[in-house]
Amino acid sequence: MDYPHIARQTSQVLSSYLTYQAVRVVMAQLSQTDPPLAIWLSRFSSTERIQDGERYLQELLRERQELAFRVMTVREHLADTILDSLPEMVRTSIRQANMQQRKQHLERITQIAPDSAANWPELES
Amino acid sequence: MDYPHIARQTSQVLSSYLTYQAVRVVMAQLSQTDPPLAIWLSRFSSTERIQDGERYLQELLRERQELAFRVMTVREHLADTILDSLPEMVRTSIRQANMQQRKQHLERITQIAPDSAANWPELES
Numbered sequence: 053m054d055y056p057h058i059a060r061q062t063s064q065v066l067s068s069y070l071t072y073q074a075v076r077v078v079m080a081q082l083s084q085t086d087p088p089l090a091i092w093l094s095r096f097s098s099t100e101r102i103q104d105g106e107r108y109l110q111e112l113l114r115e116r117q118e119l120a121f122r123v124m125t126v127r128e129h130l131a132d133t134i135l136d137s138l139p140e141m142v143r144t145s146i147r148q149a150n151m152q153q154r155k156q157h158l159e160r161i162t163q164i165a166p167d168s169a170a171n172w173p174e175l176e177s
Numbered sequence: 178m179d180y181p182h183i184a185r186q187t188s189q190v191l192s193s194y195l196t197y198q199a200v201r202v203v204m205a206q207l208s209q210t211d212p213p214l215a216i217w218l219s220r221f222s223s224t225e226r227i228q229d230g231e232r233y234l235q236e237l238l239r240e241r242q243e244l245a246f247r248v249m250t251v252r253e254h255l256a257d258t259i260l261d262s263l264p265e266m267v268r269t270s271i272r273q274a275n276m277q278q279r280k281q282h283l284e285r286i287t288q289i290a291p292d293s294a295a296n297w298p299e300l301e302s
Contacts, residue, residue, distance in 0.1 A: 053251075058198050059259040062191070063266040069190050070271065073183050106274055113282045120282075124275045126178075131268045134184040139260035141188040146195065146256045149231055150249045157238045157245075 067127075071105030074127035078119065093119060192252075196230030199252035203244065218244060 075097050082090035096115065102108050112120040200222050207215035221240065227233050237245040 053202055053255075055255075055258055058202075058255065059262055059266065062194060062198065062259060063263055063270055065194050066187070066191065066263060066267045067270050067274065069187060070267070073187065077178055077183075106278070109274075109278050110281070113278065114285075117282065120278070124278060128271055128275055130178075130180075130183065131264075131271045133180055134187060135264035135267055137184055138188055138191060139256075139263065141184065142191045142195070142260055143256045145188055145192050146253055149192065149234075150253055153231070153234050153238060153245070153249060156235070157242065160239075 068103070068105040070127045070130050071108065071123065072102050074123045074130055075102060075108075077126050077130075078122050089119075092116075193228070193230040195252045195255050196233065196248065197227050199248045199255055200227060200233075202251050202255070203247050214244075217241075 075093070079090050079093050079097070082093060093116075096112065097108070101111070109120050109123065112123065200218070204215050204218050204222070207218060218241075221237065222233070226236070234245050234248065237248065
């Protein structure tokens with residue numbers, strides 16, 4: 053397994069996701085302070101556009117420089133605030149999800165067993 | 178800003194992404210050891226299906242239990258191996274990207290300036 057490569061790819065996905073979350077934060081703030089601008093930003097931030105966080109910011113810098121700077125500040129702030137808690141959260145959630153999947157699967161295959169047992173008369177005696 | 182909520186959402190995205198990466202790892206391993214099964218897994222793992230990691234695994238457990246267990250083991254292993262390096266990687270990458278965006282934007286707006294200056298004859302003397 054090429055761990056460094058997977059780590060780099062995961063880091064890129066996470067950077068882009070934090071950019072998306074920063075846009076949502078700025079939109080929520082604007083909806084309180086400047087609703088028309090919030091609507092403008094919402095229309096500008098289409099799903100395809102926001103997929104690539106850096107290109108999105110380049111385009112936003114051309115259109116509304118002050119909003120782009122604000123998104124950049126918020127994403128840096130989000131990174132400083134939430135990232136350290138993530139490794140433990142994700143590890144715990146994956147472990148719990150794995151346990152849950154195994155448990156449900158076991159329940160499913162043992163639920164089938166009693167019905168199948170009906171085909172073996174010797175088990176019913 | 179509702180940091181705990183954003184952290185939870187980010188953690189879910191990251192768990193799902195590691196499931197996707199685990200599927201890719203298993204596919205790469207199978208392409209060496211059991212190419213027909215690699216093709217089967219590749220067909221099974223459509224983009225829409227893999228978007229929701231837990232539902233994907235439930236379906237895979239029903240179809241090919243041993244592959245689902247393998248994906249679960251790999252994603253847990255990936256989580257143990259790469260997650261701790263991510264906070265620093267992502268922070269650095271966001272800081273560098275922000276600097277780069279600001280630099281490019283500054284270059285763009287100062288490149289415009291000389292052309293605009295041509296409209297002001299007094300600046301040319």
